[in-house]
Amino acid sequence: MPNNEDGKQINIEIDELTSRGIYSNFVVVSHSETEFVMDFAFVFPQQPKNKVGARVIASPTHTKRFLMALTENVKKYEEQHGPIPV
Numbered sequence: 334m335p336n337n338e339d340g341k342q343i344n345i346e347i348d349e350l351t352s353r354g355i356y357s358n359f360v361v362v363s364h365s366e367t368e369f370v371m372d373f374a375f376v377f378p379q380q381p382k383n384k385v386g387a388r389v390i391a392s393p394t395h396t397k398r399f400l401m402a403l404t405e406n407v408k409k410y411e412e413q414h415g416p417i418p419v
Contacts, residue, residue: 355386369396 357373364370369392372385391399411417 357386359383364393364396368392 355373356375359374359376361372361374362369368390371389371391373387373389374383374385376383407417
């Protein structure tokens with residue numbers, strides 16, 4: 334179970350449809366003073382139009398925590414599997 338900033342465990346549930354997830358190879362990030370918006374899409378080669386599969390809207394504080402979590406997990410991944418090419 335994940336913990337919040339106070340170290341207390343957070344109990345979360347996920348429904349079956351959401352647990353399947355979506356694949357994304359493209360993301361557009363935008364922001365205002367109060368929130369970040371991340372639109373995730375799967376861009377098909379040679380496809381004239383692609384659709385957003387999921388939109389995540391988060392506060393600046395949560396977005397920074399998300400960035401820190403991604404950074405930590407990429408570091409752990411690369412320690413185990415080697416550098417990820419960009």
